[in-house]
Every structure is written in C-alpha cells, then in structure tokens.
Amino acid sequence: MNNLIVAIDGPAGSGKSTIAKLLAKKYDLTYIDTGAMYRMITLYLLENNIDINDLKEVERVLNTVNLDMQGDKFYLDNVDVSTKIREKRINDNVSKVASIKIVRSNLVDLQRKISNNKDVILDGRDVGTVIFPNAQVKIFLIASPEERARRRYNEFLEKKTEITYDEVLKSIKERDHIDSTRDESPFVKADDAIELDSTNLTIEDVINFISKEIEKAK
C-alpha cells in the first residue's frame, strides 16, 4: 500500500501545527513542520547579515547549512534553535525569504526527501498544491484574521514577548498578503482540498473532523 500523506495548509494562527501534532500522535504519523524550515533559513540569513537579494550568497547558504528536526526540536548546524525561530524578528522576515524561488525549490526537495517511505502529516502553505499534490488527505484550515491574531497574541504573552494585539494582527495580515500574492507557489487552496474554518471550533472539533477524512483514506 502507498504511504499515507496528510497535508494541512493554512495561514498563521489557523491552528495547523497544534492539529498536525495531535493527529501525528493519534495515527502514528511522522510530523513535518515545513514552516520551521523557512524559519531556520531566515534565522541564518539574519544572524549572518546576509542580503536576501544576493541570490548567489543565499544559494551558498542553502547548499552548506544543515537543517535537522527531531520531534519538537529544530537544529541549525547542530544548534538547537527551536525557541529562536518563533521570535518576532523571524515572523517579520520569513515571508520575504519564503518568496525566493531558490529557497523554495531547495526546501521542497528536502521536505519530499524526509517524507520518503513514511506515513506523514505535513503542515505549511504549499503542501497540497506543490509538495504533495497527490496527498490522500488535504485540509485547508482557515480562521478569521482577528481570531488568528488573538491566538498568536496569547502565545506571545506566554513567552512574555512585548507586543500588542494590534501589532500581531498587522503582522499576520502582512504575512497573509505576501504569502498569497508571491509569484512562487503562492498560498492558495488546492482544488481538491477540504476547507475547514476553525474560527468557532475547538481543537477537538477540528481533530474529529480531520480524523474522519484520515479514516476514509486509510
């Protein structure tokens, strides 16, 4: 039988990583957080003061840097950057980095490679459209920008980051705009993806809904 591929695409704060992690546990799937990879490359470029318009240099970074994921932990050249990649400065820059063609092709290759021969659940922006157009389950998870900002704001509060709700909302809207209007694999719903609006749903509701789709596909 073919390996099972579950694709969860959605904007910031739609709940995709929470949901993907829980479903990975429930169905014994390997969870792949594709956004974390864009975040790690962004962190490297920022920390090394690399101009993102210098494509030769960006390509050199992609060819030399080592990205590793183990469960909830992310390692950039063997250093644990799991906390750093969620910082505001990364949120503010990641969409620009993710719109660079060579960054996308390089990371999509890696995402396919680490999914090979496994039952996987991936979350991101282009899983059902580009990485795995043949995924057996495709969910397009959305929520209103205000609800998504509220969720992200609460996460920042827990981390004691100084930020206002309005700043979070503005940054989420900016990221939505860059991600959905970029030339390279823009963030759009795959024709055959099921759209699920989580604005007024609990995590359990979303899990139950997607579980039915996974059961059907198994």
Ligand code: CDP
């Ligand atoms: O959790 P949140 O949606 O805030 O972020 P993420 O999933 O970690 O993605 C961070 C950024 O990476 C997104 O805003 C996109 O610009 C980019 N991304 C992408 O272009 N394609 C993916 N498959 C995943 C993320």
